[in-house]
Amino acid sequence: MKIYNNLAEFKRLDHAVVTIGTYDGVHFGHRKIISRLCDLAKSNGGESVILTFFPHPRLIIDPENQDLKMINTIEEKAEMLEKLGVDHLIITPFTRDFSNLSPDEYIREILVDTIGLKNLIVGYDHRFGKNRSGGMKELLESASKLGFEVEQIDEQDINDVAVSSTKIRESLLNGNVALAATYLGYPFSLYGPVIKGDKIGRTIGFPTANIFIEQAYKLIPSDGIYAVTISMENQNYRGMAYIGQRPTINGMTRNIEVNIFDFDREIYGQYIKMNFMEFLRHDVKFTGLEALKIQLQKDKEDTISYFEKIDNSI
Structure with a gap:
């Protein structure tokens, strides 16, 4: 073309x-x-x-x-x-x-x-x-x-x-990524380089890659936790993504982070593609990092269960 x-x-x-x-x-x-x-x-x-x-x-x-x-x-x-x-x-x-x-x-x-x-x-x-x-x-x-x-x-x-682009945007802004994927015919994705964060996630056993979206006009879905797939270096992974301001630690900026399952390499500067598969829950403020850790473990279990259902339906 x-x-x-x-x-x-x-x-x-x-x-x-x-x-x-x-x-x-x-x-x-x-x-x-x-x-x-x-x-x-x-x-x-x-x-x-x-x-x-x-x-x-x-x-x-x-x-x-x-x-x-x-x-x-x-x-x-x-x-x-x-x-x-x-x-x-x-x-x-x-x-x-x-x-x-x-x-x-x-x-x-x-x-x-x-x-x-x-x-x-x-x-x-x-x-x-x-x-x-x-x-x-x-x-x-x-x-x-x-x-x-x-x-x-x-x-x-x-x-x-x-089907219309407007309805797809509305679905994404409401966190309904599954409905958006039905309209689109493919999962909505975000693509960008991994940047350095404050590494709080790894202190509670859930290290995350922070994604920077270079195009200011790109739509970002509603704040919350999502089941996602990740593509980089011709390899595919599964994980859970977070979008929000991290209220538990009184965050001031909106972050896009992903915890990639069964993955422990440093990938700063690497461009990754994140496909949004399912909305899991809204962003909430917890009483502290221990309460957040407990919830993240549940989020991981819910994400794994989601992918198991997908695998069993194939």
């Missing part, structure tokens, strides 16, 4: 099969669109193109609201799209000028003249152009005039709930 950091880098194609969107999460519904995109490109002798945006359009259109966090980093999204077989990924900086393009300018100047649009695939709720004033009506009108075809993919449901 070829990646372009702006439209100016892209060389117009003879037959571009295009879809457009932020595709945050690359979830179940997104993959339905992307699968159709790649199949249509192959059958028509064209090339598949995804036009996505960074930063998220909502952060530009509504600059006063900077609370929106992303399910995927731009690197994670690109990696998943490549695995799905996409030929070209254009990461367009979303600006005020871009947001002020009329629907007609957007279609003619960006999609047709710059990309070489011949087939456009959009989701059921796709809106575009200034004030999101463009929709299927405008696309169909332009298609007949400018010589391209439009196809709309229906809303995707799981258990009668429409």
Whole structure:
């Protein structure tokens, strides 16, 4: 897959099969669109193109609201799209000028003249152009005039709930990582380097690796304890993760830590990926380190039981 950091880098194609969107999460519904995109490109002798945006359009259109966090980093999204077989990924900086393009300018100047649009695939709720004033009506009108075809993919449901990035974010912020994984089609993950902590965990028999998330826009799930899997150096491990401010020791900053089972190596500076499998409990303040130690032992037993159930169901 070829990646372009702006439209100016892209060389117009003879037959571009295009879809457009932020595709945050690359979830179940997104993959339905992307699968159709790649199949249509192959059958028509064209090339598949995804036009996505960074930063998220909502952060530009509504600059006063900077609370929106992303399910995927731009690197994670690109990696998943490549695995799905996409030929070209254009990461367009979303600006005020871009947001002020009329629907007609957007279609003619960006999609047709710059990309070489011949087939456009959009989701059921796709809106575009200034004030999101463009929709299927405008696309169909332009298609007949400018010589391209439009196809709309229906809303995707799981258990009668429409899949959306917003619902996935809400699930994660509520700690419901299992529901988020159902919507996504894969476990939500955090990725980052291991940094030095204050080593309190090892004094009570539960050493942890402290993870630093480098992208400030990456969503962090609700505070609490989670059953997780860990990937590093092409090896997979199991463990329990903690997110919170460590109220038992009057912590002042929000930490992300993981106790990796059956593991005792120093891994400072090592990048690890942590997959969130199950929420175990909320963060609480204990009377002291001994009470915390007792609870952590129970948390470990609950985590082991969770994975045993998974193993037995396979």
